[in-house]
Amino acid sequence: MPKVSVVVPIYKVQKYIRRCIDSIVEQTFPNVEIILVNDGSPDNCGQIIDEYAKKDHRIKVVHKENGGLSDARNKGMEYVTGEYTLFVDSDDWIERNMIEELVKISLDNQADVVQSSFYYAYHDYLLYDNRYFSKNHPNKLLNNHELMYELICNEKVKNFAWGKLYKTNLIKDLQFKKGVLFEDVFWSHLVMQRVHTYVITHIPMYYYFQRSESIVFNYSLRNLDIIEGLKERHKFVEQYYPNLINESFKVILSNCLIHYNLLLLNRGIDKDGNSKKLIRSFIKLKYKEFQLAVEGNKELKIQLQFFSVHPIINICFLAIRKLFRKIKLLPQPIGLEKKNLSFKV
Template identity: 65%
Template sequence: MEPNKVSVVVPIYKVEKYLNRCVDSIINQTYSHLEIILINDGSPDKSGTIAEEYAKLDNRIKVIHKENGGLSDARNFGVQYVTGDFTLFVDSDDWIEVNMITELVHNSLKFKADVVQSAFYYAHQDHLLFDNRFYQKDDPPIILDNEALMAELVMNERVKNFAWGKLYKTEIIRDIPFKKGVLFEDVFWAHLVMKRVKTYLILHQPLCYYFQRGDSIVSDYSPRNLDIIKGLKERQIFIEEFYKNLSNESYKVLLKTIFIHYNLLLVNRKKDPKGTNKKELQIYIKKNYVKFINAAEKDNNLKKQLLLFSIHPYFNILFLFFRKLLRKFKIVPTPLGLEKINL
């Protein structure tokens, strides 16, 4: 008997190549008490037609067509139609294991968890990657209270900011919309949801596949990618107000992200021809230098980067280059990588 309905929300846009794989993985779940909400976000390809064909075959599927408004708008639209006790977000180029929802619901009920997170694979065309730096696949579940959860969310290692890969009690998320018109929308959303969570459960068995498309962030980079920094700045204000003890860790994540995007802007000079975005990042670091240096006090590498960057950003780049060189020749240790599984 499956008394708890699960609503699966799937935003759809230009995914005709991947949509069958995604929807098939949902309709074939061992947990059958599902409501599958497919939101066609004004997709110009055949995605909407494919979705309608599925709806004819499975009465659990609702197809909603709307004008294009982006991923956040599509998710928000879909949540309006949710009637399930639990909600699961699945991106339309990803897919899930046949027993994923059974496992998530079972463990949510067993541990009385507000949110259950599963491990996942980074799925490439010819191989999978699994993050085994912290946990092994057969490790027992981990329970986090609210304080521990927020600490993990800020670090973004064991608990990612991703909305997908997690089963939520619907009552927790229903009135927290995703921010529209931004990239990295999950960064703006996750901390607001997690503040409401009393019990968070981490499962280590990988139950979903996060598809990695061929285009890289370097080749496809644009100033819109800086939205992630806007999201982290918003979160910093939130952390200062509600979780003051996590302020330094939050500033560290923000600083590391700024350095990454400053370097990406350098590589993609044509996308920032007047250097306006780079200057804004420099000004922000200068304005908050004391906070950043305090946050980086126990992180020697980050502290060096900040000191060098404050002299000139190119000094930081030289530091990173030489560190990479030293790692290549095994003079300094290489950070642990991910487990690779060939297909």
């Protein structure tokens, strides 16, 4: 029976950490080691995880100075001894049979990585992305080229490090980039380049908790790290997957437009307008490449044309489109499957 190492980076999650650890401790798969990395958390997280370690010999506790999520994951990887590794974020939780199911799928298919579907977990409801697959669809196997295409698109294969069972020897020497947000974008493509067989199971077994105080909901200039990550990945794509260059350009353009609009909405964080200028200059510099890439994508093509005239015109287009959808002159975009909870999480 293979061993699975579960790495949990922990920082300021006193309210949620027990739910996370309990879901791992109670796994139906017996051969698990649990590596809890206290990233200098100023609350009681350190004390809580020490208590768990006293009760369960499978738990290893690491205390370190605060260095961020990447640094905590990297530190956790130093203690991994399992044939497989699973990352779980400390405010999330997993189904009790998740590890057992993912190991079985990996062994049955000789897979390097197995991806679980997940719920976006809110306090009183869950959302499941059923736009491409339903929960009863058979597992999806991807070869390396199919995998890299899906990773770049970030729809069927997400850039998230969590929720995937990795063969440890695949990732042991690949560190997360320190000091950035969206660190997974800088890391995932380097891992996936090594993958021969990738399996997606459509049964949601990971709960991705959405809390208002998380970094996703507090916009700052650091959120622009994702654009830098996508640019860095693009250089990799140019070198190793040149036939996916247009897909990469589309994702970069989409993110540039999104973050330009977010900067407009949050004027206070970009008072001198330098960040907006940099995005606009980059789009202007790469305009011909973007124009070629969005051919066939009507929405992005329109946005690029409007933005190149003036960003406000694109904002007006998006506002009008939103209004038309609201009054049902345009169809609503396909939504996610919602499941109400009888209790609050």
